[in-house]
Amino acid sequence: LRYAVAGTTDAEWFLESGRSTIEAMVDLLARHGLDPTDVSPVLDFGCGCGRVLRHGREVGMGELHGTDYDERFVSWCARNLLFARVETNEFVPPTRYASDFFGLTYALSVFTHLSFELQRSWIDELARITRSRGYLILTTHGESYLPRMTAAERREFHMGRAVLRWEQAAGTNLCAVFHPAEYVATHLAPPFEVLEFVPEGARGMPTQDLYLLQLPGG
Numbered sequence: 711l712r713y714a715v716a717g718t719t720d721a722e723w724f725l726e727s728g729r730s731t732i733e734a735m736v737d738l739l740a741r742h743g744l745d746p747t748d749v750s751p752v753l754d755f756g757c758g759c760g761r762v763l764r765h766g767r768e769v770g771m772g773e774l775h776g777t778d779y780d781e782r783f784v785s786w787c788a789r790n791l792l793f794a795r796v797e798t799n800e801f802v803p804p805t806r807y808a809s810d811f812f813g814l815t816y817a818l819s820v821f822t823h824l825s826f827e828l829q830r831s832w833i834d835e836l837a838r839i840t841r842s843r844g845y846l847i848l849t850t851h852g853e854s855y856l857p858r859m860t861a862a863e864r865r866e867f868h869m870g871r872a873v874l875r876w877e878q879a880a881g882t883n884l885c886a887v888f889h890p891a892e893y894v895a896t897h898l899a900p901p902f903e904v905l906e907f908v909p910e911g912a913r914g915m916p917t918q919d920l921y922l923l924q925l926p927g928g
């Protein structure tokens with residue numbers, strides 16, 4: 711399972727990287743005057759086998775939920791992370807969560823593997839289940855991934871367009887998306903607004919970009 715989400719079976723790395731990622735999120739919230747308890751309940755969308763969710767209790771995130779479309783991950787989390795409520799979602803929205811429910815949803819290395827259509831429909835669904843003035847934390851492949859792109863892909867990226875590879879494998883790590891920051895602000899994030907963009911800020915997930923987004927007040 712660790713290999714399926716992170717491409718390595720190294721258990722120590724898995725634990726350390728999850729801790730670093732949650733600390734990066736806690737620091738990001740703190741810069742905006744937020745304590746983890748302020749954003750409860752929290753949803754880990756695309757939680758995989760709990761790399762980050764498992765640390766949620768240690769940092770005081772309050773009521774914790776996780777969801778993923780892959781039943782293998784969900785059943786492991788449900789059996790092992792007893793402090794969280796973990797459910798399976800369909801590959802396409804909606805989820806079973808009530809509207810305006812979560813104070814924070816986060817999607818770590820999930821929008822990096824979705825088709826454009828799925829990105830749009832999942833942002834809209836996360837906006838539905840997040841309460842007014844609630845938060846979304848996202849990670850993406852940004853500028854630091856330019857060396858891994860082809861010349862044609864780099865041209866697209868420099869024109870401010872997101873680059874999508876292997877759309878037919880959406881939902882798996884084979885499908886890869888690269889997001890310029892301006893594209894996130896103008897296309898991906900709305901109706902959320904970008905509060906902070908941290909290039910390569912997703913510690914424990916080298917070298918993904920980190921975004922803190924907020925829904926406008928109702």
Ligand SMILES: C[S@@+](CC[C@H](N)C(=O)[O-])C[C@H]1O[C@@H](n2cnc3c(N)ncnc32)[C@H](O)[C@@H]1O
Pocket residue numbers: 714715716755756757758759760761762777778779780783799800801802817818819820823824880881882883
């Ligand atoms: C690269 S893994 C990251 C897992 C976890 N967020 C982490 O940081 O360790 C991508 C995760 O997104 C999940 N995923 C992809 N498409 C999804 C969808 N449509 N709905 C829910 N989860 C999805 C995958 O099953 C996988 O667990």
